[in-house]
Amino acid sequence: MLIANDITVQLGHRTILSNVNFNAQPGTVTAIVGPNGSGKTTLLRALSGDVDYSGQVLLNGCDTRQLKSWELAAERAVLPQASTLAFPFTVIEVVRIGLQSGTSGETDSVAMQALNLVGLPHYANRFFQELSGGEQQRVQLARVLAQVWDPVLDGTPRWLLLDEPVASLDIGHQLQIMDIARNFAHAGGGVITVMHDLNLTALYADSVAVLAHGSVLAHDSPMQVMTDAILSKAYECSVKVNTPPPSGFTYLLPHSAGLATVSQDSL
Amino acid sequence: MVSLSDVPLTKDRFQTARAAHLWLVLLLVSVSVTSLAVGASGTSLWGAFAKILSGQSLSQMEKVVLWDIRAPRLLLGISVGAALAVAGAVMQGLFRNPLADPGLVGVSAGAGLGAISAIVLGSTLPIGIVALAGNALIPVAAFFGGWLSTIVLYRVATRGGRTSVATMLLAGIALGALAGALSGILVYIADDRQLRDLTFWGLGSLAGATWGKVAVAAPIILLSILGAFTLGRGLNGLALGEVTAHHIGIPVQRMKNLSILVVAAATGAAVAVSGGIGFIGIVVPHLLRLWTGPDHRTLLINAALLGASLLLLADVISRVIIAPAELPIGIVTAVLGAPVFLWILLRRRGMVDL
Ligand SMILES: Nc1ncnc2c1ncn2[C@@H]1O[C@H](COP(=O)(O)OP(=O)(O)OP(=O)(O)O)[C@@H](O)[C@H]1O
Numbered sequence: 330m331l332i333a334n335d336i337t338v339q340l341g342h343r344t345i346l347s348n349v350n351f352n353a354q355p356g357t358v359t360a361i362v363g364p365n366g367s368g369k370t371t372l373l374r375a376l377s378g379d380v381d382y383s384g385q386v387l388l389n390g391c392d393t394r395q396l397k398s399w400e401l402a403a404e405r406a407v408l409p410q411a412s413t414l415a416f417p418f419t420v421i422e423v424v425r426i427g428l429q430s431g432t433s434g435e436t437d438s439v440a441m442q443a444l445n446l447v448g449l450p451h452y453a454n455r456f457f458q459e460l461s462g463g464e465q466q467r468v469q470l471a472r473v474l475a476q477v478w479d480p481v482l483d484g485t486p487r488w489l490l491l492d493e494p495v496a497s498l499d500i501g502h503q504l505q506i507m508d509i510a511r512n513f514a515h516a517g518g519g520v521i522t523v524m525h526d527l528n529l530t531a532l533y534a535d536s537v538a539v540l541a542h543g544s545v546l547a548h549d550s551p552m553q554v555m556t557d558a559i560l561s562k563a564y565e566c567s568v569k570v571n572t573p574p575p576s577g578f579t580y581l582l583p584h585s586a587g588l589a590t591v592s593q594d595s596l
Numbered sequence: 597m598v599s600l601s602d603v604p605l606t607k608d609r610f611q612t613a614r615a616a617h618l619w620l621v622l623l624l625v626s627v628s629v630t631s632l633a634v635g636a637s638g639t640s641l642w643g644a645f646a647k648i649l650s651g652q653s654l655s656q657m658e659k660v661v662l663w664d665i666r667a668p669r670l671l672l673g674i675s676v677g678a679a680l681a682v683a684g685a686v687m688q689g690l691f692r693n694p695l696a697d698p699g700l701v702g703v704s705a706g707a708g709l710g711a712i713s714a715i716v717l718g719s720t721l722p723i724g725i726v727a728l729a730g731n732a733l734i735p736v737a738a739f740f741g742g743w744l745s746t747i748v749l750y751r752v753a754t755r756g757g758r759t760s761v762a763t764m765l766l767a768g769i770a771l772g773a774l775a776g777a778l779s780g781i782l783v784y785i786a787d788d789r790q791l792r793d794l795t796f797w798g799l800g801s802l803a804g805a806t807w808g809k810v811a812v813a814a815p816i817i818l819l820s821i822l823g824a825f826t827l828g829r830g831l832n833g834l835a836l837g838e839v840t841a842h843h844i845g846i847p848v849q850r851m852k853n854l855s856i857l858v859v860a861a862a863t864g865a866a867v868a869v870s871g872g873i874g875f876i877g878i879v880v881p882h883l884l885r886l887w888t889g890p891d892h893r894t895l896l897i898n899a900a901l902l903g904a905s906l907l908l909l910a911d912v913i914s915r916v917i918i919a920p921a922e923l924p925i926g927i928v929t930a931v932l933g934a935p936v937f938l939w940i941l942l943r944r945r946g947m948v949d950l
Pocket residue numbers: 340341343345363364365366367368369370371372410
């Protein structure tokens with residue numbers, strides 16, 4: 330269980346998040362959606378302990394402020410929205426950086442399996458900086474996966490906190506990565522992911538939190554949350570949610586009349 | 597999906613780097629023997645060995661040359677070379693940039709200012725402090741000078757966990773100039789005896805090596821290098837940025853403080869006993885990254901070994917090239933190191949972060 334109580338974040342005299350309550354269950358994928366600047370990344374940073382906040386974050390029952398950074402790292406891994414790398418590390422070396430030790434056969438095979446999962450095993454010895462943006466994103470995801478390789482360790486669920494994990498990926502890899510996230514959750518781990526693609530959110534999320542102007546507008550199952558009214562209010566534009574008949578094929582593109590369309594065949 | 601056994605790890609650089617430890621130890625041993633064997637006096641190391649083996653006693657000349665001159669010089673060279681290379685590697689890891697180097701960005705100049713202050717102003721200190729510090733006064737002052745400049749530099753160049761290379765280099769120039777100017781003022785007010793000390797110190801040379809200097813510098817350097825060896829995983833994490841380093845469980849603030857301490861102590865001790873010797877800190881880690889990759893867990897150990905070897909080599913060159921006179925070793929390292937540095941710049945020209 331991950332619980333955030335009454336989180337308020339102020340950055341440079343601006344209140345970015347005000348009195349946010351949020352929780353996520355292990356075994357499920359929890360999506361955070363909302364317009365640009367609504368505070369999704371900031372909420373994730375508060376959950377991962379990167380930003381000063383008032384309020385309390387409980388990770389598996391422990392106040393994250395009381396945990397040492399390595400204790401936190403054993404229970405949760407974080408994929409940032411953007412990443413950098415200094416020095417010419419190879420792909421496999423980047424994946425290994427997150428592991429406690431990179432020498433023994435076991436951690437080595439975890440790193441390789443993680444790379445395999447994101448579909449880049451043959452890139453192991455290439456230089457990270459020479460990869461394309463999407464490939465780099467997938468390597469970073471492999472690094473994050475390797476860090477919390479077992480979704481449940483000693484009976485405690487572990488957590489993936491992902492900030493727009495599929496933002497720079499093609500549609501095939503979007504599905505692949507979301508499948509990995511879902512499998513992690515179904516194996517008992519917890520997944521919290523910031524999403525912009527509402528179709529994918531509808532397809533993969535077990536619960537959805539909608540953020541707008543630094544507060545939670547709604548947080549419930551996708552069926553309850555992803556309605557014309559809530560989404561239109563959150564995104565300040567008119568959004569039409571389609572629920573095709575059970576046998577019907579879903580269409581993904583927004584209407585040319587400026588209406589965004591959200592498929593709900595998975596609901 | 598590809599089966600994992602289909603993917604050979606063609607070149608695991610970690611294994612190469614581990615093997616490199618051994619090669620570099622062999623290199624250090626052979627350079628050390630050379631350093632003991634070569635010198636202006638023509639005393640033969642082998643002759644001395646043969647005498648010892650056959651039970652003869654060494655001549656007074658041999659004892660003085662080998663034990664009082666060459667041996668401390670050897671140990672001082674090893675210490676200073678390892679210190680400069682490790683300080684460079686740690687600083688580059690801390691600033692996340694291969695161009696950071698204590699000599700280049702004003703840390704050595706700050707340490708130098710500290711050392712000069714100790715030489716010139718030391719006599720004005722309460723006699724008790726001077727007595728207490730003894731031989732360590734100059735290294736300790738150099739440490740504080742280096743420490744202060746590293747902190748100022750880090751504060752100026754790093755914002756929100758990101759270091760601007762341009763700011764770092766420019767701030768380094770400013771710090772170096774300031775330290776140089778203040779040092780100039782101190783030299784101006786120094787009396788004759790202090791001036792003699794200063795000239796000796798400022799030569800940038802191992803020529804003044806004594807057992808006393810070894811006793812002061814070597815322990816500080818050994819401690820800071822051992823401290824640096826604990827930073828390997830942390831500096832690797834820092835390569836991914838401060839935030840990610842925290843995510844993977846690295847106590848970032850503590851690690852940064854220790855890095856700054858290590859850089860200041862190693863640079864301070866090295867500068868205090870040998871003046872400003874440049875380029876070791878930038879060339880050694882760079883060569884090693886080309887050879888075995890940037891993994892700091894092995895890089896720092898290899899840097900200590902290669903740094904010691906290269907400095908000893910430069911010292912041997914400086915002793916034989918215009919024998920019986922001696923070239924200051926700083927000239928040798930600059931002549932060899934500066935072109936390598938320019939070559940690094942050329943190779944990196946196309947990259948975004950420079
Ligand atoms: N360090 C900072 N200092 C001041 N304001 C900040 C800082 N970081 C973020 N903000 C502001 O906080 C607000 C929320 O930012 P946040 O990054 O959480 O948005 P987001 O929902 O993740 O947006 P996006 O969809 O574009 O990623 C923005 O208005 C942003 O300008």
